Amino acid sequence: MLTSEDIKARASKFGFDVCGIAPVAAFSELRFLNEWIKRGDAGEMHYMVRSAARRADVRNVMPSAQSVVCLGTVYNVDQPYSTERPNQDEALLSRYAWGADYHTVLGERTEALLAWMRDANQEVFEARAYVDTGPVQERVYAQYAGIGWIGKNTCLINPQIGSWLFLSEIICSLALEPDEPALDHCGTCTLCLEACPTDALAEPWVVDSRQCLSYLTIELRGSIPEEQREAIGTHVYGCDICQDVCPYNAAPACSTDPAWQPVPEFDSPRLADLWRQPDATLERLLERSPMSRAGLRGLRRNLAVGLGNSGTIASDTALSDTDSPEDQTRRDPLVAEHVEWARKRHNTASS
Numbered sequence: 001m002l003t004s005e006d007i008k009a010r011a012s013k014f015g016f017d018v019c020g021i022a023p024v025a026a027f028s029e030l031r032f033l034n035e036w037i038k039r040g041d042a043g044e045m046h047y048m049v050r051s052a053a054r055r056a057d058v059r060n061v062m063p064s065a066q067s068v069v070c071l072g073t074v075y076n077v078d079q080p081y082s083t084e085r086p087n088q089d090e091a092l093l094s095r096y097a098w099g100a101d102y103h104t105v106l107g108e109r110t111e112a113l114l115a116w117m118r119d120a121n122q123e124v125f126e127a128r129a130y131v132d133t134g135p136v137q138e139r140v141y142a143q144y145a146g147i148g149w150i151g152k153n154t155c156l157i158n159p160q161i162g163s164w165l166f167l168s169e170i171i172c173s174l175a176l177e178p179d180e181p182a183l184d185h186c187g188t189c190t191l192c193l194e195a196c197p198t199d200a201l202a203e204p205w206v207v208d209s210r211q212c213l214s215y216l217t218i219e220l221r222g223s224i225p226e227e228q229r230e231a232i233g234t235h236v237y238g239c240d241i242c243q244d245v246c247p248y249n250a251a252p253a254c255s256t257d258p259a260w261q262p263v264p265e266f267d268s269p270r271l272a273d274l275w276r277q278p279d280a281t282l283e284r285l286l287e288r289s290p291m292s293r294a295g296l297r298g299l300r301r302n303l304a305v306g307l308g309n310s311g312t313i314a315s316d317t318a319l320s321d322t323d324s325p326e327d328q329t330r331r332d333p334l335v336a337e338h339v340e341w342a343r344k345r346h347n348t349a350s351s
Contacts, residue, residue: 002121004177007069007113010120014113015257018072018158018165020145023178024065029140029150030056036206043210045219054135061135064126064173070138070145071113072156073106074253075099075260076164079268081244082235083195088310091271091303094214094238095164097290098262102166105259106131110168117170127172138167146179152204153192153242159185162252163243185248192242198231201242213239217302218294223337229305234271236302237291263289271310272318275303279327300335308342316346 004021011019033048033055042048054060058068075096082092096102110129117127130136139156143149148158148165157163186204193201200211209215213235216224224232243249262268265277265285274282279296286292291299307315319342321330329335 001123002117002174002176004179006120007117007176010116011069011071011113014109014116015073016071016109016113017074017161017253017255018147020070020142020147020179021176022068022070022141022143022145024058024067024171025144026057027140027144029143030137033137039208041206041208041210043215043219044221045209045215051135055137058136058141058171062126062128062171062173065171067172067174067176067178068136068141068145069113069117069170069172069176070142070147071106071110071168071170072142072147072158072165073102073109073168074161074164074255075102075166075257076162076249076252076254077256077260077262078254079262081249082240083244085268087268088234089270089272089312089314090234091269091274091306092233092235092237092239093266093269093291095240095243096166097237098266099260101288101290101292102259103131103133103290106166106168110170114170117172121174125173127170127174129168129170131168132166134169136169136171138169141169142167144178144181146182149182149184149186150205151192151246151248152186152190153201153246154205154207155243155246157185157246157248158182159248160253162249163246164249164252189247191245191247195241195245197233197239197241198228213241218298221298223334224301224305226341229338229341230309232302232305233309234306236271236274236299236306237294270314271303271306272314275300275307275318276321279329296329297332297334300329300332301338304335304338304342308338308345311346311349315342319343319346
C-alpha cells in the first residue's frame with residue numbers, strides 16, 4: 001500500500017520543496033473564517049462568502065476525504081526585497097508574480113503526483129488536487145501537516161526555508177499516516193504588524209483585506225478609495241512588506257527553477273516603461289502571469305496610482321501618454337479617473 005513516506009519521496013522528485021500529510025478533522029482554526037467574513041474583513045471578495053460553507057471542512061468538498069497531502073514550493077529568487085528597492089520610478093510587483101503562472105506550473109506537477117499515487121496504490125481511491133483556487137483553507141491543513149505555522153502576518157512560515165512558498169494540496173480518501181503539526185515560532189515578534197503601511201494587520205493573525213495593498217491592487221475591481229491611494233506608493237500588484245521584514249526570511253531558501261525567475265519585462269520594471277507598453281503587449285504578458293487576476297484594466301489603474309505617487313519627472317511625463325489609439329484601456333473611465341488623480345498629485349507637489 002502507498003505510504004506517506006512514499007508520497008514525500010516522490011513529491012521531491014516532482015519539484016516540491018516540502019511535503020507533509022494532514023489528517024482530515026474539524027480543526028478549530030477552520031471556524032475563524034466565518035467570523036472573519038462577519039467582521040467585513042473579506043471586503044468585496046464575494047466568492048469567499050459564497051464558498052464559506054465548503055471551505056469550513058474539506059469533507060464538504062469530498063465527503064470521503066481522510067488525508068490532505070500538503071505541498072510547498074519555494075518561489076523566492078535571488079533578488080532584493082521590496083524594502084530594499086528605493087528607486088521611486090520602480091513598479092513594485094509581488095515576488096510571486098515575477099515568473100510563470102504558478103496555477104499552471106504547479107497544477108501540472110500536482111496532477112502528475114496524483115497520477116503517480118493512483119498508479120502506485122493497489123486500490124482505487126478518490127482524490128482532488130488544488131492549487132490556490134479550490135475551496136480549501138490550505139494554510140490550516142499545511143500547518144497540521146507540519147509544513148509550517150501560520151504567522152502573525154497570516155502567511156505560512158517554515159522555520160528552515162521561510163515563507164516564500166506556493167501551496168498546493170491533494171485531498172484523498174486514503175488513510176495516510178499524518179505528520180505532527182507545526183508549532184508557532186513567532187513569539188513576541190511584531191515586525192510584520194509594525195511594517196504594514198496601511199495597518200491591515202491591526203492584530204496578530206488577522207488581516208483586514210479592505211486595508212491590505214494586495215487586496216486594493218488585485219481583488220478590488222472598482223475605484224481605489226482616494227484616501228488609500230497615497231499609501232499604495234509604487235506597488236502596482238500586491239505587497240510583500242510583511243514577508244520582507246520577517247526574521248525567518250532573513251536568509252530564506254532560493255529557487256533556481258526557471259519557472260520562478262523574473263521575465264524580462266517584470267524584472268525591476270520602471271513605472272513609465274510598463275505604462276507605455278501597448279495594450280496588446282501587456283495582455284500577452286498577463287496571459288502567462290499570475291497578474292492576469294487583476295487584468296489589464298486593473299494593472300493600468302494601479303500603474304496610474306504608482307505614477308502619481310512616484311513624484312518624478314519621468315512619471316509626470318508618462319502620465320501624458322494616454323492618446324495612443326491602439327491602447328483603449330488608458331482612456332477607460334476607471335483608469336482615467338486614477339490618471340486625473342495622479343496628475344493633480346503631481347501638480348500639487350510641484351506648486
